[in-house]
Amino acid sequence: MKVLSIALNTFRENLRDKLLYNLLIFALLMIGSSLLLMRLTLGEFHRLILDIGLGSINFFGVLIAIFVGIGLVSKEIEKKTIYTIISKPVARYQFLLGKYLGLSLTLLINTTIMAVGLLAVLYFQDVPIQIVLFEALGTIFLELMVVTAVALLFSTFTSATLSAIFTLAIFVIGHLTADLKMFGQKMEGVGRGILDGIYYFLPNLERFNLKGHVTHRLDVAGNDLVLIVAYGAVYITLLLLLASLIFQRRDFR
């Protein structure tokens, strides 16, 4: 109940944030722009629409997750709004969980709106719509939830600006961890250990990327899908636990 109230209040806060609408409009424009680019391309235009469409949904989703997400907790502390919440019978972890669920709801609705935009474009261009497209949209949303949890973790102990920078960094590195591992295998000793450590420690966000499957019309094995969802769920749980531990101990000065 308390978690739900905080989640709904966070959702309401997001809905009244102009940044959200700007990002959403840009995303829809990007998806629409594939129609223009299509005219400049010879053949393969189905792939182009899907590539640009899914890429935009992913990119703008991450922007929303980071720039709306970092404000979740650090803004509450900076603006001291948290004082009135924590002095009520609300445990600190309940506050964090509520904030997280609120933003997840916002992201879900945004992803849905962007997906509807993409589906409309596909429909009017007579591009066949396959199951794998929905699976890819689902994993994009899962990735957004991981990124939001990262942003939440950072914002429990640093300022909004630093959280944004750190989260962005994790997002970029998270898509390159496979390369890190490959580099590591070419090294020896400590260097290899460090790169291996980073590989296992940071989220491997490429796992959530099914865009290749969509454009090449490849099916994803059911097992794979279960593994991806499990990986995301475990990673999110660990991030939220760590965030709660840090948040529980801190002083609100």
Add this chain to the structure above:
Amino acid sequence: MDPRTESIVWIENLSKIFRVGFWGRQMTAVDSLSLDVRQGEVFGFLGPNGAGKTTTIKILMGLIYPTSGQARLFGRGVGDPVAKAKLGFLPESPYFYDYLTSREFLGFYGHLFGLQGKVLNTRIDALLELVGMTHARDLQLRKFSKGMLQRVGIAQALINDPELVVLDEPMSGLDPVGRKEVRDLILRLKESGKTILFSSHILHDAELLCDRVAMILKGRLVASGHVSELIDQGTTHSVELVIDHLSPDGLEHLRPLMEKVVVQGDRLLAVLRHPGDVGAALEIIRAAKATLISLTPHKSSLEDLFIRMVKGQQVDGGPRP
């Protein structure tokens, strides 16, 4: 009676040391502070800016963890949900969710206490009425003035009909009318049987409102007790006279009785050395056929006591590490 469990607020030997700056230099914000607030009283927590009032209140609200010592609310540990359920808190210069309207704002806090539906709506309407904000019920908080924010802030602190209301600097930044309204509100809360703890550096307000006060300076308790006891302790009253058309002769007679004499043209302002000499002074004025414009007895105030305390601390204490 065990004050630990019977007092509404009970603090013993409470200390908070912050680490500040890059090197983690230690700064003592609260230093071995002990005090208690009893059922049904208005308790003033006084001290200059930076004395540690807000830090102490934040410890009581579970926002900051003490370095050492104990703090209890309703006989329970700070942060206990049962204690928090009976608590209302207005932070210092509060910022609220400015994208909400008054009704949404109070509704949100009501939900946190499990209030909903008709009960909540009735409660919200009653509170908006109480703080005089019914006209702004559907206005977003971002459009509010500071006084209006303070009022919905107080309404927020009362949403759960708390037994203890903690107000951190409730009058700061308000105009005289706003301050009077807050004062009246505190008195109304007291009448309805609530216990009130508020901090302030405006001693005049405290004097009008409080049953008991505690004064702190650099985190340490320097005085506490009933307002009347504190004021009577050692401070003598003085009497100020304003006289017109006093002859030089009359002035010569009057001067020995006076601690201070200021002459401004035809007008004279004098402060009696001993308040008991009022009769003698009036006799001289009448004999000299001068006009007495005013006679003002100055009662000593918390402010006098406070200034003495601050000065005393500076002389014997000096800067602390």
